[in-house]
Structures are given as C-alpha cells and as structure tokens.
Amino acid sequence: VDKEVISSEMMKEIDRCRQALDITAAGRDAALVCGGDPGIYAMAGLVFELAREMNHAGKIEIIPGLAAVNSCAARLGAPLMHDFCAISLSDLLTPMELIEKRLIAAAEADFVTAIYNPKSKRRTSQISLAQDIFLRYRAPETPVGIVTAASRADESIIIARLDTMASQEITMRSLVIIGNSQTRTWDGLMVTPRGYQQKYGF
Amino acid sequence: VDKEVISSEMMKEIDRCRQALDITAAGRDAALVCGGDPGIYAMAGLVFELAREMNHAGKIEIIPGLAAVNSCAARLGAPLMHDFCAISLSDLLTPMELIEKRLIAAAEADFVTAIYNPKSKRRTSQISLAQDIFLRYRAPETPVGIVTAASRADESIIIARLDTMASQEITMRSLVIIGNSQTRTWDGLMVTPRGYQQKYGF
Numbered sequence: 001v002d003k004e005v006i007s008s009e010m011m012k013e014i015d016r017c018r019q020a021l022d023i024t025a026a027g028r029d030a031a032l033v034c035g036g037d038p039g040i041y042a043m044a045g046l047v048f049e050l051a052r053e054m055n056h057a058g059k060i061e062i063i064p065g066l067a068a069v070n071s072c073a074a075r076l077g078a079p080l081m082h083d084f085c086a087i088s089l090s091d092l093l094t095p096m097e098l099i100e101k102r103l104i105a106a107a108e109a110d111f112v113t114a115i116y117n118p119k120s121k122r123r124t125s126q127i128s129l130a131q132d133i134f135l136r137y138r139a140p141e142t143p144v145g146i147v148t149a150a151s152r153a154d155e156s157i158i159i160a161r162l163d164t165m166a167s168q169e170i171t172m173r174s175l176v177i178i179g180n181s182q183t184r185t186w187d188g189l190m191v192t193p194r195g196y197q198q199k200y201g202f
Numbered sequence: 203v204d205k206e207v208i209s210s211e212m213m214k215e216i217d218r219c220r221q222a223l224d225i226t227a228a229g230r231d232a233a234l235v236c237g238g239d240p241g242i243y244a245m246a247g248l249v250f251e252l253a254r255e256m257n258h259a260g261k262i263e264i265i266p267g268l269a270a271v272n273s274c275a276a277r278l279g280a281p282l283m284h285d286f287c288a289i290s291l292s293d294l295l296t297p298m299e300l301i302e303k304r305l306i307a308a309a310e311a312d313f314v315t316a317i318y319n320p321k322s323k324r325r326t327s328q329i330s331l332a333q334d335i336f337l338r339y340r341a342p343e344t345p346v347g348i349v350t351a352a353s354r355a356d357e358s359i360i361i362a363r364l365d366t367m368a369s370q371e372i373t374m375r376s377l378v379i380i381g382n383s384q385t386r387t388w389d390g391l392m393v394t395p396r397g398y399q400q401k402y403g404f
Contacts, residue, residue, distance in 0.1 A: 037272050037275075038276075038280075039272065039275040039276050039280055039281075039282050039283070040271075040272070040275070040282050040283075040286075041283065041284075041396075042283075044276070044279075044280035044283065045280035045283030045393055045394060045395060045396055046283075046396065047280075048279055048280050048388060048391060048393040049393065049395055052388050052389075052393075062275075062276040062279070062280065063276065064268050064272040064273050064275065064276035065268075065272070066266050066267075066268070066272075067272060069242075070239050070241065070242070070266040070267070070268075070269060070272065071266050073239075073241040073242070073264075073266065074240075074241050074246070074264040074265065074266035077246075077250055077264070078240075078241055078246035078247035078249075078250050078264065079241075080241050080242050081241070081242075081243065081244075081246065081247030081248075082243075082290075082296070083287065083288060083289045083290060083296075083304050084242075084287065084288055085285065085286065085287030085288070085308070085313060086285060086286055086287070087285045088284075088285060093396055093397030094284070094285075094397060098312070101311050101312075102285050102311045102312075102313065104311075105307040105308070105310060105311035105313070106287070106307070106311075108307060109303050109304045109306075109307035109308075110300070110303075110304075111287060111304065111307070186250060186254050187254075189250060191247055191250040191251065191254075192247060193247060193251055194243075194247055194248065194295055195295030195296060
C-alpha cells in the first residue's frame with residue numbers, strides 16, 4: 001500500500017496535528033496515531049481545535065483506544081468499579097488553583113481518583129499537595145495504586161497507602177489511582193466494591 | 203477447540219461470576235465476557251469480591267476494554283480532553299445522597315461529567331436532579347452529548363444544551379456527557395479544549 005509515515009518529536013503536538021490536517025486538506029487520507037485513547041488527555045481535541053481554525057472541511061473520525069485509566073486499572077485489579085474522576089497535575093496548560101480545587105472536590109466527594117501526569121523532573125511538589133489534600137478526607141491506609149509504563153517491558157506496579165504515596169517511585173510515565181473510602185487490597189490487588197455484598201450478602 | 207459457552211440473563215451478575223470462579227477452582231480456564239471495560243462499572247470488581255469470599259486461589263487476569271466513556275466520547279468529538287469524572291445515577295447499590303454529593307462536587311469543580319445509568323423505566327427523576335444541580339454552576343447553553351447504543355445499528359447521537367438535556371430521548375443504554383465551562387460545539391461535535399490555544403495561540 002502507498003503509505004507514508006511521518007514521525008515527530010514529543011511536545012510537537014500542534015505541528016503534528018496541523019501536518020495531518022494539511023495532508024487531508026490536500027485530498028489524501030491521514031491517520032494520526034498517539035498512545036492511549038486519543039480522546040482522553042491526548043490529541044483528539046487539538047485536532048478539532050486546529051481544524052476549526054483552518055476551516056477544515058474533511059471528515060475527522062476519532063477511533064477510541066485504551067486510556068491509561070483502562071489499562072492501569074486492569075493491572076491493579078479493579079479499582080474503578082465505582083464513581084471516579086481523572087485529574088491531570090500538569091500545570092502547563094491549567095492554573096494550579098483549578099487543579100487544587102478539583103483535587104479537593106474529588107477527595108471530599110469520595111471519588112476514586114486517577115491522577116495523570118503526577119510528576120516530572122521539573123514538577124515534583126504537586127503529588128505531595130495531592131497527598132495532603134486527600135489525607136484531610138481519607139484514612140492514611142487508603143490503597144493507592146501506582147502503575148508505571150503499563151504493559152511495557154519495564155512495567156512497574158506498586159500498591160501503596162495514601163500516607164506513603166508521594167515517596168514512592170513515580171515518574172511522568174506513571175498513573176496514580178487513589179482508592180475511595182471503600183477500596184480494599186486483597187492478594188496484592190486493589191479492589192473497590194460496588195456494593196453488591198452490602199446489598200445482597202454473599 | 204474444546205470450548206463451552208455458558209450464557210446468562212441480565213441482572214444475574216453474581217451467579218455468572220460465581221460460575222466462572224467455580225470452573226477455574228475445578229482446574230479449567232474460564233473467560234468471563236461483559237460489554238465495555240470490565241473494570242469500569244462492570245464485572246471485574248465483583249469477580250474479585252466473590253473470589254475473596256471463596257478463598258479462590260487461581261490467577262485472575264482482567265483484560266481492559268473500551269468503556270462507554272471511551273467509545274461515546276469518540277462519537278461526540280472530543281469532550282473528555284480535560285479533567286473529567288464518571289458518576290452513575292443508579293441508586294440500586296448507592297445511596298441517593300452520595301450520588302447527589304458527587305454531582306454537586308463535579309459541577310462545582312468544573313469537571314466534564316459522564317453520567318452512567320442516566321435513566322431507566324423505573325428511575326426517571328435523577329437526570330432532572332442532575333440537570334438542576336449543574337444549572338446552578340454552569341451556563342444553560344453548556345453542551346451536553348447523549349449517545350445511545352454506541353456503535354450499534356440503532357445508535358443515536360444528540361448534542362443538546364444543559365437546559366434541555368433532561369427532556370431528550372435518554373434510556374438505560376445512554377451515556378450523557380455534560381461539558382465543562384470551556385466545552386464548545388463545532389460542526390455537530392462537542393469539543394473541550396485543553397488550553398493549547400490560550401497558551402500558544404494558533
């Protein structure tokens with residue numbers, strides 16, 4: 001098949017999306033590939049934003065994929081069985097006050113909370129802030145799962161506690177999942193019951 | 203291949219999980235299949251809860267899949283590009299007060315909010331309650347996406363507004379996604395910008 005592969009560096013998202021849109025505007029098909037689910041903290045939104053600005057007329061189709069919340073939850077057991085939220089700690093595009101507000105809301109309303117971009121070389125304090133906020137509302141022994149490089153050769157899976165979470169090995173390739181008040185560990189796994197046992201007994 | 207297929211009715215989740223665990227306890231492999239991602243409001247957690255109660259010793263592996271948040275977001279455009287949460291309106295296993303508390307937290311902290319189990323034949327008032335709560339914090343014209351029977355032959359996709367959301371066709375097969383304060387509609391799509399344009403201009 002007549003297929004051309006164009007690679008780009010990290011952090012060049014805007015250029016990459018624009019390039020794909022330029023190709024389709026010129027009448028060819030383009031597939032823009034990214035890791036995870038393009039619709040969750042990835043490139044789907046940027047494509048539409050740029051397409052709108054360019055008055056792009058072509059059809060854009062988003063193919064969903066497995067986001068880190070899907071794949072990391074599966075590696076940890078079943079932490080997301082009840083209401084959950086996803087919060088990115090990156091303040092590159094979001095003011096820190098809004099991130100903090102969302103952490104407080106998530107902690108207070110007992111959401112299982114998946115933390116994207118928990119830490120980078122430059123950005124190290126946010127994960128401690130998240131820990132402090134959650135400790136105001138949840139028990140110190142609340143299970144926290146940390147999955148780094150999910151499904152890769154160097155994958156690492158840690159089940160920690162809320163009070164020791166920030167001192168664990170966490171990198172920009174990690175997803176951190178903080179359990180809710182019902183989440184338990186069992187056999188090295190992290191499970192949030194949905195309430196069947198309370199309702200029906202077993 | 204020597205494969206036996208056992209089907210079961212809806213609402214028989216406990217029996218079905220127990221049956222799969224019994225098969226593996228007897229030394230055979232079993233694959234338990236469900237729609238969506240087993241780890242998101244589906245059967246992964248129940249399997250672990252029952253396995254624990256049975257002192258089940260076998261290995262349990264969860265294979266992640268596309269949850270409704272993944273597939274419905276892709277059909278709507280790119281609504282989940284920023285912090286989001288998932289809330290089920292089913293009060294079968296969760297007290298209504300907790301559901302309401304989470305709706306308020308999600309609305310107040312400007313999360314894009316995916317609503318699972320928005321309505322059933324028996325349960326019709328919760329979606330109006332959700333609408334009322336969000337209207338306290340978000341503009342009436344906030345985009346709301348309603349995807350029913352995603353990727354099926356009878357799929358329906360509606361882009362509504364927050365102030366008309368509850369009167370749309372919503373069933374137990376629908377997922378409702380309420381945008382945050384930045385979510386916009388474009389060309390019949392629903393897009394939440396991540397902030398690139400504000401930061402970098404285009």
